[in-house]
Amino acid sequence: MSAAKERPDPTPGEGAARAEAGFGIYVHWPFCRAKCPYCDFNSHVGDVVDHARWARALVAEIHRHADEIGPRTLRSIFFGGGTPSLMAPKTVAAVIERATRCFPPAPDLEITLEANPTSSEAERFRAFRTAGVNRVSLGVQALDDAALAFLGREHSAAEALAAVDLAARLFERFSFDLIYGRPGQTPAGWAAELGRALEHADGHLSAYQLTIEPGTRFELLQRTGALLMPADDLQADLYELTQERLAAAGLPAYEISNHARPGEACRHNLLYWRAGEWLGIGPGAHGRLDLGDKRVATEAWRLPKTWLERVERTGSGERTRVALSRQEQVEELLVMGLRLVEGVELARLEALAGCAVERCLDHGALDELIAAGLLRLDAGRLAATAAGRQRLNALLAAIVPDPAPRHAA
Numbered sequence: 423m424s425a426a427k428e429r430p431d432p433t434p435g436e437g438a439a440r441a442e443a444g445f446g447i448y449v450h451w452p453f454c455r456a457k458c459p460y461c462d463f464n465s466h467v468g469d470v471v472d473h474a475r476w477a478r479a480l481v482a483e484i485h486r487h488a489d490e491i492g493p494r495t496l497r498s499i500f501f502g503g504g505t506p507s508l509m510a511p512k513t514v515a516a517v518i519e520r521a522t523r524c525f526p527p528a529p530d531l532e533i534t535l536e537a538n539p540t541s542s543e544a545e546r547f548r549a550f551r552t553a554g555v556n557r558v559s560l561g562v563q564a565l566d567d568a569a570l571a572f573l574g575r576e577h578s579a580a581e582a583l584a585a586v587d588l589a590a591r592l593f594e595r596f597s598f599d600l601i602y603g604r605p606g607q608t609p610a611g612w613a614a615e616l617g618r619a620l621e622h623a624d625g626h627l628s629a630y631q632l633t634i635e636p637g638t639r640f641e642l643l644q645r646t647g648a649l650l651m652p653a654d655d656l657q658a659d660l661y662e663l664t665q666e667r668l669a670a671a672g673l674p675a676y677e678i679s680n681h682a683r684p685g686e687a688c689r690h691n692l693l694y695w696r697a698g699e700w701l702g703i704g705p706g707a708h709g710r711l712d713l714g715d716k717r718v719a720t721e722a723w724r725l726p727k728t729w730l731e732r733v734e735r736t737g738s739g740e741r742t743r744v745a746l747s748r749q750e751q752v753e754e755l756l757v758m759g760l761r762l763v764e765g766v767e768l769a770r771l772e773a774l775a776g777c778a779v780e781r782c783l784d785h786g787a788l789d790e791l792i793a794a795g796l797l798r799l800d801a802g803r804l805a806a807t808a809a810g811r812q813r814l815n816a817l818l819a820a821i822v823p824d825p826a827p828r829h830a831a
């Protein structure tokens with residue numbers, strides 16, 4: 423990867439690819455009713471929330487960025503969390519109103535809100551739709567009540583499906599999340615859950631393999647031997663079953679865990695995976711911006727209280743801002759782009775790296791991974807195969823062996 427450091431400026435080709443990837447806004451709502459034992463997202467329970475203060479701060483952050491970066495066509499807004507369905511609909515409306523006033527919206531602007539499918543939140547769906555949300559993503563997680571209890575969820579499978587059906591009636595587009603690879607799960611049990619899910623799904627479905635994240639309750643249980651994860655070969659079977667079932671139902675994978683009918687992929691998440699530009703608004707949110715000849719990574723203060731006070735006192739919730747070196751940008755393009763079935767455009771990779779792919783990546787490793795059926799290099803793109811996407815971390819470690827250090831902006 424050392425050759426990636428040689429060229430100082432972005433090329434016009436790379437600029438065009440970025441413009442093509444688009445610009446969006448991520449808004450992080452950091453509060454939840456309860457902490458799920460598998461989750462390491464920046465989510466907090468028990469805080470007293472002054473909704474009017476939060477609305478003012480979120481709107482102020484959008485304004486600050488707009489003043490700095492000037493007009494960009496807005497392709498997507500994504501309210502993530504935490505549990506954004508606990509936001510006051512007035513706050514959601516204020517953010518959308520300010521965002522679309524500051525940035526000219528694309529005609530097909532996608533506005534997604536992540537929601538927990540408890541019935542009390544489902545009642546708020548109408549208000550979110552009125553606020554301008556046109557897509558919801560529901561955390562269904564499982565369609566088996568014992569599994570939902572194990573995952574610490576506060577809803578039943580029937581409640582979750584009722585929320586999905588309501589979302590289908592109210593919003594132009596919707597998706598829901600499932601978690602598989604759970605302790606004790608069998609292929610037959612998972613196939614039955616997927617079958618039931620498909621009766622309610624439409625254009626998009628996310629199926630995540632359960633990951634034991636550091637610092638979570640599940641990690642503690644695993645360390646003490648109280649939680650036994652399925653063996654690797656069973657995990658592989660469950661992954662393959664997921665790919666086959668969903669593809670057969672017209673929802674092929676477009677990313678490791680995301681499946682959609684053609685044209686129904688989440689445009690906002692594509693923006694991350696295609697290395698576009700986005701504002702990160704709210705506690706702990708990350709952003710990527712192209713400013714002049716620099717690509718900068720921003721990160722906001724993580725604790726809700728700190729973030730809110732910073733915005734109010736200093737006019738900015740940003741904790742760090744670093745300029746990404748060319749090598750770091752190449753790495754990000756690969757780390758994010760190889761998650762996608764479409765992979766990474768070689769011309770873009772080479773323009774950014776400043777050298778041919780065989781020179782800027784480990785040539786021997788590339789050949790080996792292609793021969794092993796884990797990578798594909800064809801039609802002008804470098805892509806992981808289905809088997810490669812299943813082992814993406816190992817694959818990336820082989821071709822990006824030496825991650826670059828970060829530089830202050």
Ligand SMILES: C[S@@+](CC[C@H](N)C(=O)[O-])C[C@H]1O[C@@H](n2cnc3c(N)ncnc32)[C@H](O)[C@@H]1O
Binds near residue numbers: 560561600631633
């Ligand atoms: C920000 S979270 C969820 C949004 C919402 N608060 C909810 O729980 O419904 C986004 C999704 O990530 C997935 N997820 C979170 N932690 C996970 C883990 N450790 N393993 C697998 N999937 C996970 C869940 O499917 C979840 O719906």
Ligand code: SF4
Binds near residue numbers: 455456457505
């Ligand atoms: S999975 Fe969702 S509801 Fe559960 S703690 Fe994480 S963000 Fe909150």
